[in-house]
Amino acid sequence: xxxxxxxxxxxxxxxxxxxxxxxxxxxxxxxxxxxxxxxxxxxxxxxxxxxxxxxxxxxxxxxxxxxxxxxxxxxxxxxxxxxxxxxxxxxxxxxxxxxxxxxxxxxxxxxxxxxxxxxxxxxxxxxxxxxxxxxxxxxxxxxxxxxxxxxxxxxxxxxxxxxxxxxxxxxxxxxxxxxxxxxxxxxxxxxxxxxxxxxxxxxxxxxxxxxxxxxxxxxxxxxxxxxxxxxxxxxxxxxxxxxxxxxxxxxxxxxxxxxxxxxxxxx
Amino acid sequence: xxxxxxxxxxxxxxxxxxxxxxxxxxxxxxxxxxxxxxxxxxxxxxxxxxxxxxxxxxxxxxxxxxxxxxxxxxxxxxxxxxxxxxxxxxxxxxxxxxxxxxxxxxxxxxxxxxxxxxxxxxxxxxxxxxxxxxxxxxxxxxxxxxxxxxxxxxxxxxxxxxxxxxxxxxxxxxxxxxxxxxxxxxxxxxxxxxxxxxxxxxxxxxxxxxxxxxxxxxxxxxxxxxxxxxxxxxxxxxxxxxxxxxxxxxxxxxxxxxxxxxxxxxx
Amino acid sequence: xxxxxxxxxxxxxxxxxxxxxxxxxxxxxxxxxxxxxxxxxxxxxxxxxxxxxxxxxxxxxxxxxxxxxxxxxxxxxxxxxxxxxxxxxxxxxxxxxxxxxxxxxxxxxxxxxxxxxxxxxxxxxxxxxxxxxxxxxxxxxxxxxxxxxxxxxxxxxxxxxxxxxxxxxxxxxxxxxxxxxxxxxxxxxxxxxxxxxxxxxxxxxxxxxxxxxxxxxxxxxxxxxxxxxxxxxxxxxxxxxxxxxxxxxxxxxxxxxxxxxxxxxxx
Numbered sequence: 090x091x092x093x094x095x096x097x098x099x100x101x102x103x104x105x106x107x108x109x110x111x112x113x114x115x116x117x118x119x120x121x122x123x124x125x126x127x128x129x130x131x132x133x134x135x136x137x138x139x140x141x142x143x144x145x146x147x148x149x150x151x152x153x154x155x156x157x158x159x160x161x162x163x164x165x166x167x168x169x170x171x172x173x174x175x176x177x178x179x180x181x182x183x184x185x186x187x188x189x190x191x192x193x194x195x196x197x198x199x200x201x202x203x204x205x206x207x208x209x210x211x212x213x214x215x216x217x218x219x220x221x222x223x224x225x226x227x228x229x230x231x232x233x234x235x236x237x238x239x240x241x242x243x244x245x246x247x248x249x250x251x252x253x254x255x256x257x258x259x260x261x262x263x264x265x266x267x268x269x270x271x272x273x274x275x276x277x278x279x280x281x282x283x284x285x286x287x288x289x290x291x292x293x294x295x296x297x298x299x300x301x302x303x304x305x306x307x308x309x310x311x312x313x314x315x316x317x318x319x320x321x322x323x324x325x326x327x328x329x330x331x332x333x334x335x336x337x338x339x340x341x342x343x344x345x346x347x348x349x350x351x352x353x354x355x356x
Numbered sequence: 357x358x359x360x361x362x363x364x365x366x367x368x369x370x371x372x373x374x375x376x377x378x379x380x381x382x383x384x385x386x387x388x389x390x391x392x393x394x395x396x397x398x399x400x401x402x403x404x405x406x407x408x409x410x411x412x413x414x415x416x417x418x419x420x421x422x423x424x425x426x427x428x429x430x431x432x433x434x435x436x437x438x439x440x441x442x443x444x445x446x447x448x449x450x451x452x453x454x455x456x457x458x459x460x461x462x463x464x465x466x467x468x469x470x471x472x473x474x475x476x477x478x479x480x481x482x483x484x485x486x487x488x489x490x491x492x493x494x495x496x497x498x499x500x501x502x503x504x505x506x507x508x509x510x511x512x513x514x515x516x517x518x519x520x521x522x523x524x525x526x527x528x529x530x531x532x533x534x535x536x537x538x539x540x541x542x543x544x545x546x547x548x549x550x551x552x553x554x555x556x557x558x559x560x561x562x563x564x565x566x567x568x569x570x571x572x573x574x575x576x577x578x579x580x581x582x583x584x585x586x587x588x589x590x591x592x593x594x595x596x597x598x599x600x601x602x603x604x605x606x607x608x609x610x611x612x613x614x615x616x617x618x619x620x621x622x623x
Numbered sequence: 624x625x626x627x628x629x630x631x632x633x634x635x636x637x638x639x640x641x642x643x644x645x646x647x648x649x650x651x652x653x654x655x656x657x658x659x660x661x662x663x664x665x666x667x668x669x670x671x672x673x674x675x676x677x678x679x680x681x682x683x684x685x686x687x688x689x690x691x692x693x694x695x696x697x698x699x700x701x702x703x704x705x706x707x708x709x710x711x712x713x714x715x716x717x718x719x720x721x722x723x724x725x726x727x728x729x730x731x732x733x734x735x736x737x738x739x740x741x742x743x744x745x746x747x748x749x750x751x752x753x754x755x756x757x758x759x760x761x762x763x764x765x766x767x768x769x770x771x772x773x774x775x776x777x778x779x780x781x782x783x784x785x786x787x788x789x790x791x792x793x794x795x796x797x798x799x800x801x802x803x804x805x806x807x808x809x810x811x812x813x814x815x816x817x818x819x820x821x822x823x824x825x826x827x828x829x830x831x832x833x834x835x836x837x838x839x840x841x842x843x844x845x846x847x848x849x850x851x852x853x854x855x856x857x858x859x860x861x862x863x864x865x866x867x868x869x870x871x872x873x874x875x876x877x878x879x880x881x882x883x884x885x886x887x888x889x890x
Contacts, residue, residue: 123817138694141725160405191408283390329603336863458675550657596870
């Protein structure tokens with residue numbers, strides 16, 4: 090069961106142990122996701138060179154793979170780092186950004202899901218659907234639906250790739266083979282800031298590095314993401330000040346913020 | 357004639373239709389231009405892989421090509437996406453960042469201008485000049501002159517490549533084969549924030565996606581850019597707070613901001 | 624001897640001459656270091672293409688090489704630009720980000736240090752140590768020790784590569800073959816913002832462009848970095864607002880800030 094104290098325990102562990110999170114991510118969010126990881130207390134490393142990704146990932150508590158601005162050399166590095174992490178038992182969080190928008194993305198996301206055994210796949214409804222529907226199409230990288238149909242897709246992805254699926258939307262839905270949790274935290278301005286989905290993925294990496302349950306890590310990360318987003322959204326005048334407030338909120342997050350704001354339901 | 361109501365109509369269209377703007381742009385501004393596009397209401401996609409740019413650009417309302425941190429693989433993708441967009445009638449906005457600073461940039465900018473038929477070329481005076489003067493040299497990527505000589509260069513570029521030229525400076529000057537508009541909005545701190553020229557280019561893409569007149573789209577974009585910059589500059593204590601305020605101003609922009617602040621003269 | 628008036632003189636020179644600083648740097652910090660350079664008054668150029676780095680570096684007052692997200696094509700460009708700068712007497716500042724973390728980084732950093740003759744190498748204690756200890760290992764890219772052992776490593780690096788070494792930490796230590804200066808400015812929140820080490824390196828480039836003494840340039844840059852960091856840290860609520868305040872502080876820096884805050888000791 091999802092409890093505020095379990096969420097807080099993970100935040101404390103991240104702050105105390107500063108887990109190394111290795112990110113092979115897209116150009117758009119390298120700076121912002123590194124900053125979010127630092128703000129929550131983790132140690133980000135952003136590195137993609139074939140000549141070093143295996144060496145680096147061995148030092149990491151989690152590997153985050155994000156295909157937002159993929160190209161062939163980067164995809165190679167994602168597979169190399171992913172296989173090495175998989176072999177060493179280091180949890181992998183995959184963000185199939187834009188899967189469904191082009192065959193190249195859909196194919197890469199499906200191959201990664203199959204070959205590197207991610208512990209968690211985090212995406213929006215369109216991206217999750219594209220992992221089980223070869224002919225799915227999406228308009229760009231944004232999607233906000235999270236209907237029951239989407240939950241079915243998430244269940245199928247979780248079953249097919251034996252992983253936790255963290256599907257973000259107005260309500261975030263986290264599913265595994267035997268559990269479902271819905272997280273209602275967040276703020277309506279969030280889709281107007283670039284890379285917040287990628288930030289959720291990166292934070293999920295930090296939680297996966299300190300919590301052996303991939304499902305719990307995914308749930309806790311989305312709660313923290315949503316609560317920091319709420320705090321920032323309430324304080325911000327727009328998307329510019331949102332980002333400033335969001336990092337400050339992650340950094341200053343207290344147990345009482347979680348206790349008073351958490352909106353999570355298990356099933 | 358440039359009217360505040362026509363500018364506002366485009367802003368409303370962008371907010372209502374959230375046009376997809378495909379950007380093949382430079383590393384420095386990927387995050388900031390994506391955020392500016394989201395703040396005004398558009399849907400940015402940043403993607404450069406040869407394996408997908410043609411698939412992606414077909415979904416887009418406009419294509420933005422920015423050579424700020426070019427390299428051979430990216431230039432190939434710019435040509436591919438550009439030709440596909442051209443074939444489909446999707447407007448292209450080209451930012452020849454740093455043209456004139458090195459032969460590689462000048463040559464790439466000239467070839468793109470010729471081969472992909474941009475609807476709008478947006479750059480500073482040095483960059484525009486470099487498109488018609490093979491031997492032009494520039495110091496880096498910044499330039500602030502916008503003399504009558506520069507206007508002549510802009511006219512020659514507009515004639516040679518049959519496009520609208522949007523030349524930014526203390527006064528922005530937009531020219532086509534048969535029209536000229538000058539926009540006096542803006543704030544003196546703007547040259548001290550990186551990538552604001554690139555932001556103007558990205559916003560021009562959003563306006564080109566909703567307005568069939570490339571000239572009007574370019575003029576309206578520079579007015580909105582300049583007014584948001586003015587509001588931000590008045591509120592900011594320096595270049596850090598400027599960026600925060602700028603995104604917030606774009607997001608909160610109202611018709612009265614345009615009515616009361618617009619400084620545009622047609623010829 | 625380090626004096627506030629000498630530090631201030633360099634700031635004024637940067638503001639008055641706006642030296643071009645050519646950066647071949649990592650994706651994470653391209654935007655932020657460009658903004659820091661603009662805020663202090665310099666003119667940043669970020670460019671890495673083999674086809675133009677030699678042309679560009681010739682126009683520059685300093686070259687900054689940062690291996691934070693290196694890959695083979697970029698390393699080639701670093702060597703080309705570095706050799707050209709070296710030949711023309713343009714000072715090079717090298718940031719061996721993550722040296723010690725992987726053999727690829729350590730090897731690249733050592734080869735660059737040897738072949739392009741940097742005037743200044745700026746890194747943290749782990750990175751500096753990795754330049755003289757082939758078997759050194761580091762955990763990621765962060766390090767905070769700056770013990771006497773680290774000073775010995777810095778001295779060995781300075782001797783081996785005949786350069787100034789600027790080693791950042793709680794106390795920054797700048798050493799050359801015949802001098803040592805310690806700078807105590809800064810703020811405890813600074814390690815929680817990504818890329819501030821890279822920002823220090825970029826600012827060092829601006830100072831190296833206006834001060835013929837590499838040692839003095841390195842010292843002055845770390846003082847300005849630390850003082851702007853202090854001002855920002857005092858005003859900020861967290862790492863998000865820190866960055867905004869930091870750029871604003873660099874931009875608004877006055878002589879009295881240096882006079883009243885500078886904590887530098889020569890030996």
